[in-house]
Amino acid sequence: MRWAPRTSAPSVNDVPEIREIFDRFQLTGVTTSYTISRTGNDQAGARAELLVSNFPVTV
16 A cells, blocks of 8 residues: 555554554544344444545545
Protein backbone atom coordinates (compact mmCIF):
# COMPACT_ATOMS: atom_id res chain seq x y z
CA MET A 1 0.00 0.00 0.00
CA ARG A 2 2.89 2.34 0.66
CA TRP A 3 3.86 2.25 -3.01
CA ALA A 4 0.30 2.07 -4.38
CA PRO A 5 -0.11 4.49 -7.29
CA ARG A 6 -3.77 4.96 -6.42
CA THR A 7 -5.74 5.46 -3.26
CA SER A 8 -6.55 2.43 -1.19
CA ALA A 9 -8.58 1.94 2.01
CA PRO A 10 -9.06 -1.66 3.13
CA SER A 11 -11.04 -2.41 6.27
CA VAL A 12 -9.78 -4.77 8.99
CA ASN A 13 -10.68 -5.63 12.58
CA ASP A 14 -9.67 -2.83 14.92
CA VAL A 15 -7.24 -4.51 17.30
CA PRO A 16 -3.97 -3.21 18.75
CA GLU A 17 -1.84 -5.56 16.64
CA ILE A 18 -3.34 -4.24 13.38
CA ARG A 19 -2.86 -0.64 14.51
CA GLU A 20 0.81 -1.42 15.19
CA ILE A 21 1.34 -3.10 11.81
CA PHE A 22 -0.22 -0.23 9.85
CA ASP A 23 0.91 2.69 12.02
CA ARG A 24 2.62 4.46 9.09
CA PHE A 25 -0.74 4.88 7.29
CA GLN A 26 -3.87 6.92 7.98
CA LEU A 27 -5.94 4.95 10.52
CA THR A 28 -9.65 5.70 11.00
CA GLY A 29 -11.71 3.73 13.50
CA VAL A 30 -15.35 3.09 12.60
CA THR A 31 -18.18 1.01 14.01
CA THR A 32 -20.13 -1.30 11.75
CA SER A 33 -22.43 -4.28 11.93
CA TYR A 34 -22.41 -7.11 9.46
CA THR A 35 -23.37 -10.74 9.28
CA ILE A 36 -22.67 -13.77 7.16
CA SER A 37 -25.97 -15.44 8.05
CA ARG A 38 -28.82 -15.56 5.57
CA THR A 39 -31.34 -14.33 8.12
CA GLY A 40 -29.32 -11.36 9.33
CA ASN A 41 -30.00 -12.26 12.98
CA ASP A 42 -26.54 -11.38 14.24
CA GLN A 43 -26.77 -11.15 18.02
CA ALA A 44 -23.24 -9.81 18.46
CA GLY A 45 -24.16 -6.27 17.36
CA ALA A 46 -21.71 -3.57 16.34
CA ARG A 47 -18.05 -4.25 15.66
CA ALA A 48 -14.98 -2.04 15.60
CA GLU A 49 -13.36 -1.79 12.16
CA LEU A 50 -10.28 0.09 11.10
CA LEU A 51 -9.94 1.83 7.75
CA VAL A 52 -6.30 1.74 6.68
CA SER A 53 -5.62 4.24 3.93
CA ASN A 54 -2.85 5.97 2.05
CA PHE A 55 -4.85 9.24 2.03
CA PRO A 56 -6.83 11.24 4.63
CA VAL A 57 -10.29 9.76 5.31
CA THR A 58 -13.28 11.67 6.66
CA VAL A 59 -16.23 9.69 8.01
